[in-house]
Amino acid sequence: MTSSAALAATDSPDLGTLPTWDLTDLYPGMDAPELAADLDRTDAQAKAFQERYAGALAGLSGDALAQAIADYEAIDETLSRVMSFASLTYSGNMADPVIGKFYQSAQERVNAISTQLIFFTLEINRLEEEAVAARLADSPALARYAPWLRDVRLYRDHQLTDEVERLLHEKYVVGRAAWNRLFDETIAGLRFPIGGQDLTCAEALNRLSDRDPAKRREAGEVVGRVMGENSRLFALITNTLAKDKEIEDTWRRYPSPTAARNLSNRVEDEVVDALVSAVKAAYPDLSHRYYAMKATWFGQDHLDYWDRNAPLPNDADRSIRWDEARDIVLGAYGRFSPDLATLGRRFFDNPWIDAPVRPGKAPGAFAHSTVPSVHPYLLVNYQGKTRDVMTLAHELGHGVHQILAGKQGHFLSDTPLTLAETASVFGEMLTFRALLAAETDPARRRLLLASKVEDMLNTVVRQIAFFDFERRVHTERRAGELTADRIGEIWMAVQTESLGPALRFDEGYRHYWSYIPHFIHSPFYVYAYAFGDCLVNSLYAVYQDAEQGFADKYLAMLTAGGTLRHQDLLAPFGLDATDPAFWQKGLDVIRGFIDELAQTPT
Template sequence: MRRGRAICRLVTQNPAPTADPTPAPQAGGSSPALPAWDLSDLYAAPDDPGLAADLARAEAEARAFQAAHAGRLAGLSGDALAAAIATYERIEEILGQAMSYAQLIFSGDAQSAENGRFYQTVQERVTAISSHLLFLTLELNRLEDAVLEAKLRQSAALARWRPWLRDLRVFRPHQLSDELEKLLHEKEVTGRSAWNRLFDETIAGMRVEVAGEELTVSAALNNLSAGDRSLRAAAARGISAAFGERVRLFSLITNTLAKDKEIIDGWRRYPRPTSARNRANMVEDEVVDALVSAVWSALPRLSHRYYALKARWLGLEKLQHWDRNAPLPEDSDVSIPWAEAVARVRAAYGAFSPELEGVAAPFFQKPWIDAALRPGKASGAFAHPTVPSAHPYLLLNYHGKARDVMTLAHELGHGVHQVLAAQQGYLMSSTPLTLAETASVFGEMLTFRAVLDAEADPRKRRTLLAGKVEDMLNTVVRQVAFYRFETLLHEERRQGELSQERIGEIWMQVQTESLGPAFDFSPDYSVYWAYIPHFVHTPFYVYAYAFGDCLVNALYGVFREGHPRFQEKYLDMLRAGGTKRHQELLAPFGLDASDPAFWNKGLDVIAGFIDELERDVQASQGTAAPALPQTGTG
């Protein structure tokens, strides 16, 4: 079910900063108001009579639908079954709109007790209503393949739903009895969802002391990319202290959710902790294994090599964890006004495809983006598709940094993808996570190349290139490291509850392996796993970012080579929504993600950027500069 699902911006280094009530000054010293969204296209307010009416109507229709069809799907003709699915979709979309609104309200201020109560109330109501709809997917999966195929051949109306039925039946071997499925569905609000809410409200309410100032978690994390090393170190100490004080709670949340997942995975007969996520992403375990293996094998020529270069660039013998996202010495760190950020992103989209920019334009002409900084606002950034009958909303937290411009380009990519895919309808517009990151990362790449190509100053170009390399390492290496951390944690959790110290040991092991010998990790870094929301909300989500980045690197290479009708094919790929798998979507571009060599094409792009930086730095330091290590073939 896609109800209330936001496509989240990756947590690479720090979540995009939020919740500092004073916006960072824009260029020229002014602080113009940043855009905030207006959710009235969904509902006017939490007490809007329209929301109550929609939920009442959905409940009545769901009960009637269950009374008319439960236990009878097998006997329906193809046309009648198609009509039943269409009715199901219509009711689900009503519930999806209500749930989306509640989630967006909560994201706007998670510190508000009233918002938390409203979110929980709507979630409980939607869960109760949707329990009357649950039978449809369960009964469809009980149909034998031959029976369903006969219905599909007999009815053009039903054939329209073939992609949705195909994806639904991926879970057929893992489906439980109707009673158990209903129990799990209804207990979600007091199970995983409740732990998610506890995590969110805990993070939102935390304050971190940095250099004598009380900051939100997001604002403190933002200081890890400050130019002043003493400020970075102070922020790191404050974050470690704040999470160290609460690490027992975060360990309890993590252990409980991992055990909960183990129990459900056991009942559903999933072979390993990652399998359920891979099925949801419509990607084979072997394809994910190939991606992870390729990235891990490439560490010496990617992250290890780059951070050795960065240490030299910063004049440090060893990097500390708070140096990982430090700006480079040549980085002027000029604040970029919001209007300039918008102009850069729109120009890059328009240069690629005027049609794509036309789809993006309403996000800036209407109140569909919330970029303002305020207490309680959700950390990070996301694009929420809401429902096809409305439009997506984007959340980000804009501090005027170059990375914030790329975050805007990223989330806008999600937004235009969701708009284009909306024509597929509520059930088939949503894409697997692996494909959901394609348009977002591609939008980032378009914006980066446009900015880089327009820059004539060699030093500024070098800084831009280094920033892009760091973003790509954060997107690929760091996310795969997160995935390995989750994998080790979930596998070990099957032997019993993990202590907070053991979780920290696993974290430090994976971080040391992924970032390489240029770092000297201090013990206080062992609690940094606790702020990553993906571990709590969507286990094993993170590899989708690496999947998307490598896929886009290969896709962008095809574009740069002048592939015929690329823009047309690309927009068609976005319009397909969830109706096609990655093999079908990539075939028009001559790409195949099941080929192990495919991933190395994407990794080679990152390595090539590092090669260019290395040559540039060595040239600037003189020919006597020692070469950086280049071991590993990937």
């Protein structure tokens, strides 16, 4: 991949023309004069900003503080634009050493510039509450930034001295960021010899949903073997990052490994604990029950792990072309809200999506918000499965959410991860419900329902199991380094507990923890998926019974970005995530789907 222009759209005989993104809306290329000029300009602005404001915040009026925040925001947005371009270029081809060098150089330069700005939020957090409240009352300009100030000041009890904060910031590029890069480039470079081909990680994992059971088994065994051959390296990365997190958490006085993530998500510890407890208590009713049913559909007492996501025996496993997937998703969005579909169509009418699978490309899928002055980009690895259509609907939900929230500006558009998953999961639900409503054939309807149940189990049960795995690993790491075998034992214990007695595992499966990037890049991120799924299930129930105007309230919720907390965002819909019954409502939707499957003739 080159960063100076869009890759040509890729023609697939089965999938049609798959789009690739064009990053020139950010910068024309890695060596673009515009990029170099932005870095030089922000470097000078950061120096001037530090000279003007360091040590002076306590004496500023409300209007003067508002101007300082606006200046700080402008510098940060430019630096974010640079890093968006660098990270997206890198995601397109992690195997290219020239791109890798550019990505690392961009990180180091941006890190050096932003080090000059560290003092700003530290000094804001040293202001007394009364002084901040008085300035907010006196200055409408500062009041606009009240949500940002609220969120910055959440970290007052956890910030360190200026010198230590600078040290941690400067060392990031050769610390956590370097270990992240090592993980990414290792995964991107792995090849899995399956069916006479050397497949990428994304392609190998996709074989686990192949119609041919022999191909699924081969893929399952090869993935386990290749990951096992590299397990010592992945264990080293995991141990190092867990220890790094423990050290920083201790210095910052976080009481548990999950506390920092909960704070960044603006969600109370007890709300997360209630979600996790509710899902774990529901394992027997949900995953255990469903996979036992699926085993019987395959005429077996147990289901091998490589068959967990297998198509059902009578599933035609039709390949879905890209243009059909686009129309399915946009049609579902449009029936809910024409405005939402109009926003979504922009991603297809412009080169904002990178869809083909190719060597070196980041596996999985994501939506990158970049900065409000540009637009988001979507990365998927589209292979024509129904799950790929749902992934497209999911990432498009993120994309339209980011466009709507972008109206709040750079600082106020950022949404906590828990609510950042709402639009994406809601988009999936709209797409599924549209497909289900249009299906009149009972057998095909059953297949759709089973596919949705599996997606929901992957989103809710599997992600909470991932969270539980992380919590056990980070907790045990505090007593000393964990071997790859020990991490595998924890993985197997969590997987057996969450997936149930109907699943059958072999030794190779104990290495499957090692390819999951969330554990490396965003510790404890994963519960946000379950949070979003259960929230959307409750939200969709309100939508089905709602009076006219639900769509308008929904779009207003997305447009709020990071200005409101989850309590305020959900209040117009009569929902409250602090109510323990809230999570049961979401889980009951999955139970209902499984009940319907149990009553449907095979």
